[in-house]
């Protein structure tokens with residue numbers, strides 16, 4: 059474990075850990091020496107005759123006590139500091155690793171586990187040097203000292219104590235393994251129950267809307283019952299294990315006591331020495347008894363190190379040694395194949411978006427439209443083929459260079475729990491106040507700000523929860539406008555917005571996409587019609603491509619798709635009887 063911890067520390071901190079370890083070992087040995095000094099001291103005191111002969115031993119005991127204090131203090135401080143350094147170092151490493159991991163790593167439910175890594179796992183690992191190191195070293199060094207002293211004072215008692223050691227170690231191993239298995243099951247059940255409770259809370263609106271609260275409760279209930287069962291099983295296994303180990307330690311002590319008494323009765327060991335040795339043995343039994351609990355804590359820390367190591371071992375997207383530069387604002391995919399698992403999602407996929415033009419990706423759900431935009435932004439590396447931005451293979455570009463040229467406006471807008479202004483400024487942190495206000499005006503965020511108590515300085519809540527979906531989108535577009543990147547990857551919202559938001563979002567998007575290279579996952583027929591080129595995807599391939607008129611004339615899959623959408627639009631317009639005014643609005647919202 060110490061070796062694994064060392065691997066997580068830098069050179070200086072490794073040195074500090076070694077010093078803490080050495081200091082704690084010396085401190086435990088000095089404690090053992092203090093107990094060892096009890097043997098001659100008690101012998102002199104209980105011998106009758108001349109108690110003044112005890113003074114040198116008292117002086118030696120005092121010197122050892124002082125030395126113990128002098129050594130213990132800095133080693134405890136060093137151990138605590140190593141714990142803090144470890145937590146700092148783990149947070150730094152996690153932070154720098156997370157920003158280099160492929161963006162795709164974060165999709166697929168991993169976000170929740172990051173929170174656990176940063177808090178629970180880092181705390182577990184830092185507790186090893188900060189809190190477990192000292193009792194662990196004492197649980198090892200003190201019994202060793204005791205055996206050495208006994209061997210010197212009375213080899214028969216020493217050998218008997220030595221003979222108990224393998225039994226104690228064996229029982230420790232066996233109970234440890236049993237408890238570990240039960241711990242794993244309890245840990246998995248606790249994680250499952252936690253996930254079900256979070257899901258139940260998060261999905262309340264859906265569960266209530268469909269009258270499925272009972273089903274939701276049942277799933278949570280089942281998970282909690284399973285957790286309780288696993289917890290009980292762990293206690294059933296752990297308690298006898300812990301008690302069995304403590305019993306073994308106590309049995310060894312009683313054995314020594316019996317042997318000592320037998321020797322004393324036979325007159326082969328003097329009573330004062332026996333008394334001192336038994337004090338020493340009793341003192342050693344205490345840290346040894348806690349070894350089982352320490353072992354459990356150490357195992358938990360080991361599991362945490364494993365989880366952290368898994369993240370550290372995940373390879374980041376490789377960065378080129380001599381990165382290329384982006385030459386223009388074109389986007390090109392050349393014979394790309396890519397998939398998330400074993401099956402390819404995109405097959406032999408090619409696409410060119412010349413600078414300053416708009417290409418609309420259209421196709422049935424699951425055909426791979428979002429995947430195309432993810433590959434352009436290098437969330438993942440392709441299996442085969444090449445993705446080029448500005449003429450350069452994205453694998454040959456520095457991540458920062460690529461990201462500086464792209465603006466991503468996706469459907470699931472996330473805002474940070476800061477002010478409107480801070481959220482917009484994220485687009486270009488160095489932007490001046492006037493630039494932020496201009497971006498807010500163009501995305502019509504100023505209208506939102508005017509309604510809020512502190513204007514642009516109003517906080518938006520976690521994830522932007524205090525704003526409506528459309529308002530959040532307007533903030534994200536203002537952010538994108540401020541960034542002013544030449545290439546825009548846009549996933550048009552499918553969720554219907556209210557009329558005011560829709561008009562504002564469309565106006566803001568127009569400002570964002572004007573004169574830029576745009577790759578848009580189009581849901582609105584108006585966007586599709588206005589695109590320079592339409593690429594129709596089916597099953598991860600380009601089924602056909604061309605302008606709207608060309609594709610309609612071809613009467614292929616796009617024409618079928620288009621008439622299907624038109625029919626749906628007509629149906630919607632007829633299905634809702636409206637006033638003249640509302641009818642006009644419905645024409646713009648339905649698509």
Ligand SMILES: Nc1ncnc2c1ncn2[C@@H]1O[C@H](COP(=O)(O)OP(=O)(O)OP(=O)(O)O)[C@@H](O)[C@H]1O
Pocket residue numbers: 165166398399403421422423424425426427428429430
């Ligand atoms: N992170 C992921 N892990 C595993 N599979 C994924 C992941 N993201 C997408 N997929 C799968 O890849 C396929 C293509 O998905 P993609 O999101 O690119 O399609 P899409 O055309 O954008 O669909 P939609 O219009 O419904 O958004 C789907 O079968 C989807 O289930």
